Amino acid sequence: MMREVLRLENVAKSFGSVQALRDVSLTVNTGEVVALLGDNGAGKSTLIKAISGLHGIDRGRIIVDGKEVTIRNPRDAMNLGIETIHQDSSLAVDLSIARNLFLGREPVKAAFLGPLAPLDLPQLKRQASDLLRRVGIRKNLDADAPIKALSGGERQSIAISRAMQFFAKIIILDEPTNNLGVEETHGVLRFIKEVRDAGHSVIYITHNIHHVFQVADRIVVMRQGTVVADIKAEGTSILEVEAIITGADLHELEVDARRS
Amino acid sequence: MTNDALTRPGGTARADRLLDRNHDTGGAKVKSTRWRALLRKPETSSFIILCLAVVFFTLANDRFLSPLNLANLLAFLPELGIIALGMTLLLTAGEFDLSVGAVFAFCPVISMLLVQHAGIDLGLALIVGFALTAVIGLANGLFVTKIGISSFLVTLAMLLLVRGSTLFATQGFPLASFSGETILKPLLAGSFYVGEVRFHASIIWFALLAALAFYVLNYSKVGNWISAIGSNRNAAIARGVPADAVKIGLFIATSLLAALAGTISALRISSASPVAGDQYELEVIAMVVVGGTALTGGRGTIIGTIIGVFLLRIIRNGIVLVGVPGLAFNIFVGGLILVMLVVHAAMQKRSSRA
Numbered sequence: 001m002m003r004e005v006l007r008l009e010n011v012a013k014s015f016g017s018v019q020a021l022r023d024v025s026l027t028v029n030t031g032e033v034v035a036l037l038g039d040n041g042a043g044k045s046t047l048i049k050a051i052s053g054l055h056g057i058d059r060g061r062i063i064v065d066g067k068e069v070t071i072r073n074p075r076d077a078m079n080l081g082i083e084t085i086h087q088d089s090s091l092a093v094d095l096s097i098a099r100n101l102f103l104g105r106e107p108v109k110a111a112f113l114g115p116l117a118p119l120d121l122p123q124l125k126r127q128a129s130d131l132l133r134r135v136g137i138r139k140n141l142d143a144d145a146p147i148k149a150l151s152g153g154e155r156q157s158i159a160i161s162r163a164m165q166f167f168a169k170i171i172i173l174d175e176p177t178n179n180l181g182v183e184e185t186h187g188v189l190r191f192i193k194e195v196r197d198a199g200h201s202v203i204y205i206t207h208n209i210h211h212v213f214q215v216a217d218r219i220v221v222m223r224q225g226t227v228v229a230d231i232k233a234e235g236t237s238i239l240e241v242e243a244i245i246t247g248a249d250l251h252e253l254e255v256d257a258r259r260s
Numbered sequence: 261m262t263n264d265a266l267t268r269p270g271g272t273a274r275a276d277r278l279l280d281r282n283h284d285t286g287g288a289k290v291k292s293t294r295w296r297a298l299l300r301k302p303e304t305s306s307f308i309i310l311c312l313a314v315v316f317f318t319l320a321n322d323r324f325l326s327p328l329n330l331a332n333l334l335a336f337l338p339e340l341g342i343i344a345l346g347m348t349l350l351l352t353a354g355e356f357d358l359s360v361g362a363v364f365a366f367c368p369v370i371s372m373l374l375v376q377h378a379g380i381d382l383g384l385a386l387i388v389g390f391a392l393t394a395v396i397g398l399a400n401g402l403f404v405t406k407i408g409i410s411s412f413l414v415t416l417a418m419l420l421l422v423r424g425s426t427l428f429a430t431q432g433f434p435l436a437s438f439s440g441e442t443i444l445k446p447l448l449a450g451s452f453y454v455g456e457v458r459f460h461a462s463i464i465w466f467a468l469l470a471a472l473a474f475y476v477l478n479y480s481k482v483g484n485w486i487s488a489i490g491s492n493r494n495a496a497i498a499r500g501v502p503a504d505a506v507k508i509g510l511f512i513a514t515s516l517l518a519a520l521a522g523t524i525s526a527l528r529i530s531s532a533s534p535v536a537g538d539q540y541e542l543e544v545i546a547m548v549v550v551g552g553t554a555l556t557g558g559r560g561t562i563i564g565t566i567i568g569v570f571l572l573r574i575i576r577n578g579i580v581l582v583g584v585p586g587l588a589f590n591i592f593v594g595g596l597i598l599v600m601l602v603v604h605a606a607m608q609k610r611s612s613r614a
């Protein structure tokens with residue numbers, strides 16, 4: 001049974017004179033993959049940064065599980081069960097894989113010591129190794145290796161496994177398959193399906209429409225800071241979606257397609 | 261640390277073969293990679309140079325290892341070392357503090373002025389002195405994090421403000437000794453003998469604080485945050501790390517450590533001078549980076565800092581013994597710092613690709 005987990009109402013956000021978001025409304029249900037599409041600069045990253053607490057919103061309401069919430073910082077978002085993999089690197093490259101995986105949520109002993117509490121290093125390492133295996137990173141990565149020593153794709157896989165581990169209600173992926181090889185890309189798509197099947201929700205931002213049709217239940221298209229379409233993936237076509245994204249006439253596109 | 265081949269994309273087949281080989285030869289292989297990892301650490305190269313320096317000075321002048329010279333060396337070294345510990349954590353988080361030398365003079369001078377003019381007890385005066393120092397650190401932190409001015413500019417201004425206030429308050433004259441009975445003096449600046457060598461209490465403080473800093477940076481939760489903030493601040497923030505609060509805390513801690521070092525120094529020489537600690541900020545930063553901590557943040561090492569502190573002090577001390585004229589000191593120190601940085605940069609390039 002589908003239930004609404006996240007609802008945005010009339011969200012707006014400006015950076016100085018640039019109005020990055022205007023009147024964005026959107027809902028996400030449990031067990032649903034929502035693809036968020038739009039050209040460069042459409043406002044996709046800005047929208048998910050607002051949901052994940054990286055910057056506030058100027059106007060509008062955010063409702064999680066039926067309750068209106070204020071997301072002031074990333075910790076608020078994480079506590080609400082929202083995990084995000086940002087488009088720009090979200091790893092601290094000087095730290096080890098294990099330390100990155102648990103950054104901000106480190107397992108500690110003697111927790112009463114607060115920030116000074118000692119890390120539970122054996123636990124950290126064990127959980128990290130388990131996680132790497134579970135996510136299907138088959139390459140023999142040492143959890144103690146610094147991120148610096150990994151390829152771009154390997155780094156991305158680490159960021160994704162980090163989002164998986166806390167069983168967030170909503171996982172947001174901002175262009176997660178950039179820099180990924182074929183196998184890793186399939187890994188990400190498989191991961192998205194698994195998350196959905198487990199009843200979690202995914203917001204998936206990408207420029208690759210073929211990927212969208214492989215995993216998305218619903219397609220939301222943004223243009224110039226606002227949502228211009230919100231359609232079921234079933235019963236629409238790549239051409240149609242492309243037309244909405246660019247704002248072009250569907251008929252012209254069809255002609256183009258036939259010519260080429 | 262991992263074997264390079266294991267982590268390169270496209271190196272999987274090679275990696276598999278390597279793994280098999282690993283399996284066959286068992287422990288020996290693991291041991292050799294561990295050695296290689298150790299060799300790559302910046303601390304190791306600093307330590308080797310430290311050993312070379314010690315050997316060189318010992319051969320050059322047999323007074324170098326004399327009890328008197330060792331006592332001199334160890335009397336002074338912890339005072340800079342204590343500041344260097346705070347500076348290491350701050351640099352790891354990607355900031356630095358140029359006002360430590362000024363704070364070094366400020367805290368004992370203000371405390372002494374209070375004792376002399378307000379007639380209050382030394383302990384109470386020091387509490388006021390340290391509280392004011394904490395405010396200086398807090399101000400540094402707030403300007404850097406909340407207003408977004410670079411720590412270079414903020415702490416440079418603070419250096420002038422604090423040093424200026426100290427000079428003005430004393431009219432430039434040093435204040436006479438802390439007289440009267442107080443347990444603070446033996447506690448902070450007392451001395452004892454081990455064999456023929458005279459040690460000061462400061463070395464124990466340095467050791468304890470170094471152990472604490474080592475624990476914090478490498479084994480505590482906040483240590484993970486400090487490295488992450490310096491490595492990629494946005495990533496740390498996106499994971500809910502309170503980056504600004506951590507930085508402000510580090511600025512306060514660094515100021516307090518500088519004040520502690522200044523107080524120890526003033527008690528030891530029984531005089532609080534408004535010009536004490538002049539240019540310590542640069543000396544301390546040099547010690548920290550020579551030890552292998554990255555000036556750009558993300559990578560900090562307390563062990564390296566301890567080595568750096570010893571290295572720079574020993575070189576300054578040894579150069580005198582070898583007979584290099586005083587005015588030529590800095591040529592050697594400057595040259596050494598450059599050499600060390602080149603070595604660290606070369607190691608860093610070899611061990612990573614980013």
Ligand SMILES: Nc1ncnc2c1ncn2[C@@H]1O[C@H](COP(=O)(O)OP(=O)(O)OP(=O)(O)O)[C@@H](O)[C@H]1O
Nearest residue numbers: 015018020038039040041042043044045046047087
């Ligand atoms: N911090 C900022 N300050 C000023 N303007 C910004 C900021 N962040 C985003 N913008 C502007 O807001 C608009 C939306 O940007 P956003 O990053 O959300 O686009 P996007 O849809 O994610 O694009 P892409 O597909 O290229 O990642 C752009 O015009 C961008 O220049």
Ligand SMILES: [Mg+2]
Nearest residue numbers: 044045046087
């Ligand atoms: Mg974007």
